[in-house]
Amino acid sequence: MTERKPVFLLNGFLGIVLVLAFAGVGIYYMVQETFVIAIPLLAIAVLLSTGITMVHPNQAVVMTFFGRYVGSIRRNGLWLTIPLTERKKISLRVRNFNSSTLKVNDLDGNPIEIAAVVVFRVTDSAKALFDVDDYQTYVEIQSETALRNIASQYPYDGFDREIYSLRGHTEEIAARLTENVQERLKVAGVEVLEARLTHLAYSTEIAAAMLQRQQAAAIVAARQTIVEGAVGMVEEAIAQLERKGVLPLDEERKANMINNLLVAIVSDRGAQPVINTGSLY
Structure with missing residues (x-):
C-alpha cells in the first residue's frame, strides 16, 4: 500500500529568481565565450525550471522520479520542487456519484428497484493514483456493490415486525450504507462523506400486489384503532347509565345495548334508528 508523504518544496517565486539568475550569468559568460562556465550555468537554469509547478486550491500533485514515488504537494501556490519529476494532478474537491x-x-x-447517491472526496492522492487502476471507476463499481449488499440485508417494509426496513428506517440504512461504502473505498484513499437512497420502489411485476398488501395492512390497523375506541366509549356509556340510575339494565338489556352501540360506532355507514312501537297484540 502506498502512503502519501510530503516532498521538498521551495517558494516558486524564489525559484524563478534563481532560474533567471543562473540563466543571466550563463548568458553573460556565453557572450564572453567562457563556455566552460556558461554551459553548466545554463544547464542548471534549465534543470531548475523543470521543478517549478503550480498547485490550485483543493488539488494535489503526485510526483514520481524515474518511476519511484517521491511525494505529494497539497499546499496551493507556486513551488520549486525536485527537478525532472513526473507530476500528475488529482482533484480533492467533494464530488457526487449517482448510481443507476x-x-x-x-x-x-x-424484487425491488433501488438507487443511491454517494458524496465523496479524495484524501490520499498517492493511494488514489497508485493503489487502484482508476479511482473514479473504482468508486462507481464499489458503491453499487455496497448498495446491492445493503438491499439484500433488509426487507423493503417491516409490516409491523421488529426489524429495520429500507422504507421505514431511512436514517439507519443511510448510516449503514455509508459505513459499507467507506470500508470498500479506503483502499483507494477516498473518504465517503454521505451515502443516501435516492430511489426505492417495488419492481413493476409485484408493485400492484404489494400495494394491495400495504392497503390491507393500513385498513386492519385503522379498524383495530376504531374498535379499541368503540369499546372504551361503550364501557363509559354503560357505566354512566348505571351510576345515574336512568335505566335499570339486566344482563340481557345490557348485552343488547352494547351490541347496538358497537354497531353504530364501528359501522362505515350512518346508523339507521329503528323505533319499537310495541307489538300488534
Missing part, C-alpha cells in the same frame, strides 16, 4: 437504478432482491426475496 438497480434491480435486486430484498431480505424477503421481493
Whole structure:
C-alpha cells in the first residue's frame, strides 16, 4: 500500500529568481565565450525550471522520479520542487456519484428497484493514483456493490415486525450504507462523506400486489384503532347509565345495548334508528 508523504518544496517565486539568475550569468559568460562556465550555468537554469509547478486550491500533485514515488504537494501556490519529476494532478474537491437504478432482491426475496447517491472526496492522492487502476471507476463499481449488499440485508417494509426496513428506517440504512461504502473505498484513499437512497420502489411485476398488501395492512390497523375506541366509549356509556340510575339494565338489556352501540360506532355507514312501537297484540 502506498502512503502519501510530503516532498521538498521551495517558494516558486524564489525559484524563478534563481532560474533567471543562473540563466543571466550563463548568458553573460556565453557572450564572453567562457563556455566552460556558461554551459553548466545554463544547464542548471534549465534543470531548475523543470521543478517549478503550480498547485490550485483543493488539488494535489503526485510526483514520481524515474518511476519511484517521491511525494505529494497539497499546499496551493507556486513551488520549486525536485527537478525532472513526473507530476500528475488529482482533484480533492467533494464530488457526487449517482448510481443507476438497480434491480435486486430484498431480505424477503421481493424484487425491488433501488438507487443511491454517494458524496465523496479524495484524501490520499498517492493511494488514489497508485493503489487502484482508476479511482473514479473504482468508486462507481464499489458503491453499487455496497448498495446491492445493503438491499439484500433488509426487507423493503417491516409490516409491523421488529426489524429495520429500507422504507421505514431511512436514517439507519443511510448510516449503514455509508459505513459499507467507506470500508470498500479506503483502499483507494477516498473518504465517503454521505451515502443516501435516492430511489426505492417495488419492481413493476409485484408493485400492484404489494400495494394491495400495504392497503390491507393500513385498513386492519385503522379498524383495530376504531374498535379499541368503540369499546372504551361503550364501557363509559354503560357505566354512566348505571351510576345515574336512568335505566335499570339486566344482563340481557345490557348485552343488547352494547351490541347496538358497537354497531353504530364501528359501522362505515350512518346508523339507521329503528323505533319499537310495541307489538300488534
